Amino acid sequence: MKNTLTPRQKVACLFEGTGNYHHAGHLLDIALITLIMINVVAIIIESIPSVAQQYFDAFLILEIVSVAVFGIEYLVRVWSCVDKAKYVAIEGSNTKRRLKYLFSPLAVIDLIAILPSLLMFIVPLDLRFLRVLRLLRVFKLTRYSRAMQLLSRAFVSEGSSLFAAFFIMAVVLILASCGIYLIEHDVQPDKFGSIPAAMWWAMATLTTVGYGDVVPITPLGKFFGGVITLLSMGMIAIPTGLLASSFSEQVRKRRQLFEDAVHEQIHGDTLNDGSLNKAQRSHLEELRCKLGLNKLEANKAIKTQLNEHNSKLFCRNCGKRP
Template identity: 40%
Template structure:
């Protein structure tokens, strides 16, 4: 019995496993849609009751799935504290915490329902390729993040010295300048804070050029790792 359940809840090539995986994926999407619809103001009581019924049904299914995965796991503690084990737990936790309790005091916990999106990772091969790509290039990504943080700090220091005297209300300290550095290096440029001095404008131009490179570097790293992951999978097949 345990092996039969494992063949269903774990991803296998048998029909029952595929049907179960599709059912869970559809239920996750329905759950996310109902979560979104709950934010619509002035919903009819009947609609809210229907959404709540869908939520209860989803939680029951996800709870049973979670318990079954613990049951069939070779090492139960290892599964419980694994990435997917934690995601499965967080997907159902908000419902049980808010059961019979005034949700106004626990409204923030409802956002944890968004962790159900991550449950899709288990069933989607394309997302699995992306996850493998991230894992294989984690050292390069960490190095990139470290260099980016250094550049953000230097950008904040630079713009502070160029603009502090001209705009003390916007660049009163390096901490205040960090916001400008972040939105400029990421090429977002909200326009709420911008340089007015010649030196500040020239410095901003240089930072923008660096920002274009910062956007391109992780794209290249991940795309290269993703290609390797897909090629490796095809080779195994």
């Protein structure tokens, strides 16, 4: 069948890595990831004054090229987003779809990646904080990292529970600050002279960091600090446990989604000699990459489904079709 995709649809497929553009999209992702990592390393090294001065021209050329590439990528993504599966379903004009995309987290990250550099070129000042903000470019890796996507989904799915846990921690933080202030402020007015000043000790204690720069010295203060330390161990475990269980659940859902797709391909279509054809394997490989599963677990799911399907088609005794 002749390919009737428009140029914009082809670009959308390239960025999504779907269909015939799976391998090309994968290569594009690798190229962009490489450029992002080069930028992050360069920005870190550039913070060394002697190196920044010696290789000023090289850093400037790299920055101009990077901003140009990321800027073109951003504009092309905005242009082609209307043909992505996620936005095609949105009713309304292409302008509405593009506005929806512009305010999506990934689009905001793409804009942040180029905005500090653009401001540096426009504003005739050497704004150091804008140079540091270029490190936010590392968040572009979220688009290509399946692990980061799983973590963000875990945060979203457990948002209400995490909010409740952090609210309780905030209450305990205030109570701990007030308690240590009442106990220690007369003995150490320079360190516990106010409740806000005592919050530094409470934060370090509740997070079990314990910097040791501010510590209680009275017996009652030490006892109170011990109680807060023991309490903090359970407090920190709450959000950690929520995120761990949610992350595990997201991984399970992705595996289940792939197994369902394998089951649909095997039981929904006619197999050739009890095996998947090239088109089916290509579709499953594309889905595997999209879900971020490794080949071992994907092949295991395919083999399991094939064995289950073939066991129903062939006689267990003679090995022939009934």
